[in-house]
Amino acid sequence: MTERQVYPELTLRATAFSCGRGGMVLADALSFAVTGGNCLLLRGPNGTGKSTLLLTLAGIVAPMSGHFALEGADADDGPHLHYCGHRNAIKARLSVLENLQLWATLNGATGITPSEALETVGLGDLSMLDAGYLSAGQSRRLALARLLVSERPLWLLDEPTAALDTEGHALVTRLIDGHLQRGGLVIAATHDDITLPHPNRVQTLTLVRKS
Amino acid sequence: MKPFSTIIAHELRLALRGGGDMLTLVLFFVIVGAIVPFAVGPDKALLARIAPGIVWISAFLAMLLGLDRLFHADHEDGTLILLRQSELPLSAIVAAKVMAHWLVTALPLILASPVLAMLLAMDLETFLRTLMSLLLGTPALAAFGAIGAAVTVAIRRGGLIAPILIAPLSIPVLIFGVGTITATQSNAAMLFLAALSLMAVALAPFAAALAISSAED
Structure with missing residues (x-):
């Protein structure tokens, strides 16, 4: 950054x-x-x-x-604005990266790339995992990564x-x-x-x- | 256009990974149609006459059953709130979701309709007309369904209320849908059906988006 x-x-x-x-x-x-x-x-x-x-x-x-x-x-x-609420808006059946890519496209990919954002929040190794397997804290990190992919x-x-x-x-x-x-x-x-x-x-x- | 097609692709991917939902609807459609002959009795002539109505009722019920998946999950996990902050207007997002919904609920029914046609002893000409009327009419059902699903999105177990809300709206679709197959003025009925679908698909996204926006309030 x-x-x-x-x-x-x-x-x-x-x-x-x-x-x-x-x-x-x-x-x-x-x-x-x-x-x-x-x-x-x-x-x-x-x-x-x-x-x-x-x-x-x-x-x-x-x-x-x-x-x-x-x-x-x-x-x-x-x-x-970015709103990051209590609910993480994560689709369990999509991979971690797919979840983030959706929002990069919808909100405009004006920030860092989804892979970089996942590295930043500490989910770099899990990008191919189904998001349904993430723990509560990891889901939160994925929700925060959304703030980074669109400025x-x-x-x-x-x-x-x-x-x-x-x-x-x-x-x-x-x-x-x-x-x-x-x-x-x-x-x-x-x-x-x-x-x-x-x-x-x-x-x-x-x-x-x-x- | 990219965000629009992304939403369609996203919804299709979710539906395909979900697996069971699509198959359940198709089986429901076939089974409802297959059960009617047992209730009506073994009268082949009568069955052939009411077959178009049976196909339409089965398709209608199956599409009502699928309504719940349109917005409910997105509301539960907070996606709807975030969608309202996206670059795309909410009405465009709803339009994309309705199209994807048609692709994963109505299209499989249409593809499965030959099975039902066979079970109901339809002749080829009637079947082709049925196919046509389903293709033209189901977009209207999907669009009306989106309004019902949007209005009830914040209600717990709203999936059961939405069908009751939109059933009256769908009556014209059924009338002209069956009319396309059987009525003497079937071409006129077909044009009405197409007009109904175009109108519903054009207007429903705005109505549904408005309902979703006021749902959180």
Whole structure:
């Protein structure tokens, strides 16, 4: 991964933004701005709306009020974000490499090649294995490899370190740091400590439970 | 065009590796058709007359049975959410999936229809017309099915609700499908059937994509 700016200057700005599910407001009156090269960590107990916030930013769930925008992004370029949720979207009957190649084609093969991405996440030896045989942690690594095969400035990560071992935690830190170096934005919901080499690039947003 | 054909290839590969699903549908199609003569009784003339209807009902039921595989697995494993962030619009993705669905469910039925024709004592001319009507009509069934499957995608065991939802939609397909084989104005019926399929295939992806987008909300 080269350390240079590859994305245009981007800012994700949310103003007076509320999100929730099923008619229930979970996160209320949020205002934040994340600029390129910075990471926003979402923290808070279970059920405070971290995942919902990420789904809303991904455009899957409609915001309840307020709005958000990725400023500086050209709408003609297609989607600008990668969403990496709880479910890994892996087809058990396809090989590890086939799984990744599908997304490289669908999302645009603008990043590193699928084989290189598998090497990066530590699945290089398993590329021909049926993905159904992967362990939970390995499946997670395959899901993370998807972020690398297509360049997109905004990463929305929901518990990226779930099921990963210590080395996996280091891998997530490395991936996020590499993405920030290139001017990308990361918004991650996590319960684990993610310690990035540049603490000044990290903002934290703590969500609280509504009483 | 590459992502579009990639999705079709991907779906075909999944279906072929799945193995059993396709064969199950074909066997279901043949067995439903083969059971009817037992219920109707040993009347060859009657059987020959209702054979087109039997073939269409069997094909219809078999296609309903296959609906569940269209979006359900993709919803369960999170693929649908990611598909919405791909370069291709969701409606195009749905269109590709419907085409692949037709290839793995309807086409095997059509290929197996000679077996049913033989069991039902169809003459050659009727059989050729049946083949034609199935080729023209099953795309509409697949497209309507996609709408039903998309609307019920977020519902647990939605696979059972989708057939009930789309059965009324499919009535015109059955009318003109059987009409193509038996009616006196069979050419007109055939044109109607083709028009119905074209319309359904053109519009269903948009409706299904809309249903999928609102399903998560």
